[in-house]
Amino acid sequence: MAREGEVVCVTGGSGCIGSWLVRLLLDRGYSVHATVQDLKDESETKHLEALEGAEARLRLFQIDLLNYASILTAVSGCAGVFHLASPCIVDEVLEPEKQLLDPAIKGTLNVLTAAKEAGVSRVVVTSSISAIIPSPNWPADIVKSEDCWTDIEYCKQKGLWYSLSKTLAEKAAWDFAKEKGLDVVVVNPGTVMGPVIPPRLNASMLMLVRILQGCTETYENFFMGSVHFKDVALAHILVYENKSASGRHLCVEAISHYGDFVAKVAEIYPEYEVKRLPKDTQPELLRTKDGSKKLMDLGLQFIPMEQIIKEAVESLKSRGFIS
Template identity: 85%
Template sequence: MLAKQAGVRRVVLTSSISAITPSPRWPSDKIKGEDCWTDIDYCKQKGLWYPLSKTLAEKAAWEFAKEKGLDVVVVNPGTVMGDIISPRLNASMVMLLRLLEGCTETYENFFMGSVHFKDVALAHILVYENKSATGRHLCVEAISHYGDFVAKVAELYPEYKVLSLPKDTQPELLREKNAAKKLMNLGLEFIPMDQIIKDAVESLKSKGFIS
């Protein structure tokens, strides 16, 4: 309420695709998007506390906004990678680092697509400045499987001998190239997966996380 009293016009909340998936009850023939929510009961049953926390936090924000009459818009980023700014790696960059080191985890419940740090930052600016922006905004360069991402890393960096994984690592997830249409309609041109990986790996090299 202090923000509203201070005259703040709009609040932009950073949520996550973890508030969209896992959602096993979602129709298998329907692409997941802003209208899809992570299944809270499923997360509790499986002990998936991170997506549970992200989902409950976003739902609480929407309830608070409705109760207090706040203008809130949400950005739901996917796996965020690219040039490293902070001294510590975020979870997404750790995932990439582990992959380069030989990890075979498929992240079945935690992957929906990659996105560059720069595009996540730009998405926040766009939804703040555009009055037409409302609701949630999926923020990924494409909806893809982790297996797609792994195959691309292996193609671009064969010297790391990335272990082969099944291509369909997210069995409940339909691929979609232009998934983030709401942000694209606001003018965001997403950096493609190839460049996301190159920027991320080269940054890991320059910062000494990998040789």
């Protein structure tokens, strides 16, 4: 149940998913502490301050994931915390520890420690499908689900540092929850897209821009299905408000292949030079409509892929990110 006036913190509130979550929380009557990395940078703050309800019920806090004191200040006085802040770099990573692993893993532990110290009642951690795949040893005849975990050694060998950062951060969160008795619940979103609120694009929207520009990069290791920004934000709120929600929650409109997604973009937008891919880009990934059954059972009705693509592309056009 939405609790009018309840104070919650959203780390990474300035980001593409974070902004949608802040918007929906404000719409539901919550008071929100949203964190940004630089309060003086208007590209992180202005779009949040412009949200309906922000003037009365939004407070912005500057945090660094490696600075415990800054995080404790942001979560103090909050009943709940949504931990989204984490670097998202899927291109070349020169210093994995510094760029990805430390902020993801130590940052998550800092947020959970601060939440425990501040007496927060529930923390929703934003993990990823990157903590579910790549998982090459998963049985070929079983649909991948919340029971499936990314293969850590495989990621190290292939230099998949983002996947490693999300997997180790989620594992650290579960260990912390068990050891310290903190109520933690996790959302594992697929590739998140839709209308963009901030003035900057996140990695998944940049992926869509590259597809529209005719790039043939493959994101198989990073793709398990798409999901609308709004649905990811709703999923966070549902698992926060529903005390019976527990464990991990795969959050995709359907489990699909990267090639399926590219083909759908090509079909809807023939005016762009989208390069179609082979039919089965991820032969080891079994497709299913109800991969996110746990969230559907909580009442989430997912926006389908076609509408996600249309709303995302129209937003890219209207905001001038593509012509």
